Amino acid sequence: MTHRVLVTGATGFVGRHVVPALAALGFEVHGVGRSPRDGARFHAADLLVPEARRALVAHVRPSHLLHLAWDAEPGRYWTSAANLDWVAASLDLARLFAAQGGRRFVGIGTCAEYAWGAARLDEAATPCRPATLYGAAKDGTHRILAAYAGTQGLGLAWGRLFYLYGPGERRGRLVPDAIRALTAGTPFPTSDGYQRRDYLHVADAAGALATLLASDVTGPVNIGSGTAIPVRTLLDGLAARIGGADRLIYGARPLGPGEPPVIEAETRILNDAVGFRPAYGWAEGLDDTVAWWRRQDAPPR
Amino acid sequence: MTHRVLVTGATGFVGRHVVPALAALGFEVHGVGRSPRDGARFHAADLLVPEARRALVAHVRPSHLLHLAWDAEPGRYWTSAANLDWVAASLDLARLFAAQGGRRFVGIGTCAEYAWGAARLDEAATPCRPATLYGAAKDGTHRILAAYAGTQGLGLAWGRLFYLYGPGERRGRLVPDAIRALTAGTPFPTSDGYQRRDYLHVADAAGALATLLASDVTGPVNIGSGTAIPVRTLLDGLAARIGGADRLIYGARPLGPGEPPVIEAETRILNDAVGFRPAYGWAEGLDDTVAWWRRQDAPPR
Numbered sequence: 379m380t381h382r383v384l385v386t387g388a389t390g391f392v393g394r395h396v397v398p399a400l401a402a403l404g405f406e407v408h409g410v411g412r413s414p415r416d417g418a419r420f421h422a423a424d425l426l427v428p429e430a431r432r433a434l435v436a437h438v439r440p441s442h443l444l445h446l447a448w449d450a451e452p453g454r455y456w457t458s459a460a461n462l463d464w465v466a467a468s469l470d471l472a473r474l475f476a477a478q479g480g481r482r483f484v485g486i487g488t489c490a491e492y493a494w495g496a497a498r499l500d501e502a503a504t505p506c507r508p509a510t511l512y513g514a515a516k517d518g519t520h521r522i523l524a525a526y527a528g529t530q531g532l533g534l535a536w537g538r539l540f541y542l543y544g545p546g547e548r549r550g551r552l553v554p555d556a557i558r559a560l561t562a563g564t565p566f567p568t569s570d571g572y573q574r575r576d577y578l579h580v581a582d583a584a585g586a587l588a589t590l591l592a593s594d595v596t597g598p599v600n601i602g603s604g605t606a607i608p609v610r611t612l613l614d615g616l617a618a619r620i621g622g623a624d625r626l627i628y629g630a631r632p633l634g635p636g637e638p639p640v641i642e643a644e645t646r647i648l649n650d651a652v653g654f655r656p657a658y659g660w661a662e663g664l665d666d667t668v669a670w671w672r673r674q675d676a677p678p679r
Numbered sequence: 680m681t682h683r684v685l686v687t688g689a690t691g692f693v694g695r696h697v698v699p700a701l702a703a704l705g706f707e708v709h710g711v712g713r714s715p716r717d718g719a720r721f722h723a724a725d726l727l728v729p730e731a732r733r734a735l736v737a738h739v740r741p742s743h744l745l746h747l748a749w750d751a752e753p754g755r756y757w758t759s760a761a762n763l764d765w766v767a768a769s770l771d772l773a774r775l776f777a778a779q780g781g782r783r784f785v786g787i788g789t790c791a792e793y794a795w796g797a798a799r800l801d802e803a804a805t806p807c808r809p810a811t812l813y814g815a816a817k818d819g820t821h822r823i824l825a826a827y828a829g830t831q832g833l834g835l836a837w838g839r840l841f842y843l844y845g846p847g848e849r850r851g852r853l854v855p856d857a858i859r860a861l862t863a864g865t866p867f868p869t870s871d872g873y874q875r876r877d878y879l880h881v882a883d884a885a886g887a888l889a890t891l892l893a894s895d896v897t898g899p900v901n902i903g904s905g906t907a908i909p910v911r912t913l914l915d916g917l918a919a920r921i922g923g924a925d926r927l928i929y930g931a932r933p934l935g936p937g938e939p940p941v942i943e944a945e946t947r948i949l950n951d952a953v954g955f956r957p958a959y960g961w962a963e964g965l966d967d968t969v970a971w972w973r974r975q976d977a978p979p980r
Contacts, residue, residue: 466767526763
């Protein structure tokens with residue numbers, strides 16, 4: 379049986395890593411993004427346009443759908459009204475997918491769906507009580523899609539991403555901006571850095587999502603390392619590799635309102651039911667990330 | 680200050696009662712429904728068409744929005760994929776409303792958002808865990824809209840309807856079908872009728888929603904009588920007024936799966952914070968309903 383997967387957001391941070399991970403598992407991978415790319419199975423389409431969604435699904439006729447696309451503009455996506463558009467587009471996409479015979483849908487959620495404050499965020503035990511529009515839009519979409527999937531006999535899993543880092547992350551986010559400042563020797567004002575966050579290398583997040591899609595696990599699944607580290611450990615680790623530790627100005631910025639001391643994923647479902655364990659520890663992950671940025675910043679030969 | 684309200688679903692069961700109730704409170708009332716109607720402030724539009732939504736909101740420029748419209752086709756709406764369309768349309772409507780300066784939005788929820796089984800369903804204490812796509816779509820829409828309203832300074836209340844009856848209810852639902860059978864003397868197979876449900880006369884539901892819209896109460900508000908009665912009491916009451924008690928065949932149909940013994944609204948918020956109490960007891964409500972159907976069934980003079 380052909381497993382033909384359509385990956386939305388295929389040119390994004392996670393998408394670029396997930397396409398090869400799915401191909402390695404034997405999927406016929408079709409990617410969609412807004413801008414044209416090379417590749418026999420890449421489709422350029424704006425998923426916020428109803429007719430483009432319809433044409434894409436009718437053309438590809440996927441058996442599996444990994445829906446990564448969403449508004450992720452740094453600094454804006456937490457409160458952007460575009461979250462409402464992505465709710466609507468995601469529901470319609472699921473409907474088109476089910477109508478043409480789609481069997482398995484993996485959507486992307488977030489640790490921001492949970493009520494923050496628990497020691498470890500657990501799919502079964504921690505209530506969802508998002509403090510942001512982004513979190514509420516993801517949580518609401520998941521609730522509606524889970525009920526819809528039940529009416530259609532569609533397999534639905536919901537991969538809740540925690541903190542990611544690694545090659546291809548966009549500027550405007552913590553790790554790329556810190557690497558840039560440390561490399562240039564410019565000051566990097568940041569929080570006190572004692573808050574602990576569950577960071578996962580993007581290639582591991584992509585591997586986890588690909589393995590989840592290939593499994594028959596349904597419901598919410600945390601995609602995390604299972605061990606939160608102090609943000610200070612991450613930044614100090616970058617400085618140890620690049621130099622410029624004195625450029626990190628801890629305590630210059632407050633934590634955002636509602637930011638808890640710890641955000642850590644319970645990962646029993648990912649580890650045991652899905653059967654995925656990360657390949658990178660944070661030290662190897664930072665080596666890899668710094669090496670990638672060095673290649674980017676090197677002049678072309 | 681002009682309070683100009685746009686009422687969606689204005690020609691529906693609740694809508695026809697809510698329009699005069701809002702006018703009585705001093706609102707300038709604009710209604711929208713799919714089919715043309717007489718009335719200076721009635722607008723015919725299909726709210727599932729994006730351009731129609733945009734044109735309507737731009738034309739009316741309401742300060743208040745009471746959003747009743749949804750798929751309510753008897754026997755179908757619990758599982759219909761149209762629920763997904765109404766989620767999307769409702770989110771977009773809220774966005775258009777906020778963008779042109781709308782100040783207060785009252786959306787319509789349902790007792791089916793709650794985890795059924797508690798003695799009384801309470802806005803604060805009873806978790807939302809809908810068992811149906813309809814319930815999940817309403818619950819998800821509420822969660823997303825509440826977060827969106829927070830980003831916009833928009834006042835959002837969510838009126839959760841329980842069981843309604845009264846003039847204008849469509850065929851295919853319990854009370855009109857029982858009245859028709861009792862009137863015609865045909866058998867009416869039904870459940871054992873011992874389950875208790877919170878029934879509210881539609882004019883009271885309309886009055887409650889109008890009063891809620893005029894208030895500054897935000898968050899979920901149960902719209903119910905606060906006292907569940909056995910369905911048997913309701914049906915026996917109809918037979919006492921119409922005749923044909925022997926036509927009611929109790930126990931001929933099972934309760935639906937998941938139907939609990941009691942569905943009853945906690946109404947402290949409605950009674951105390953909103954300040955609304957129903958005018959009809961169930962006996963007066965049945966008198967009124969039977970009289971209305973007699974007028975409908977009478978030959979035109």
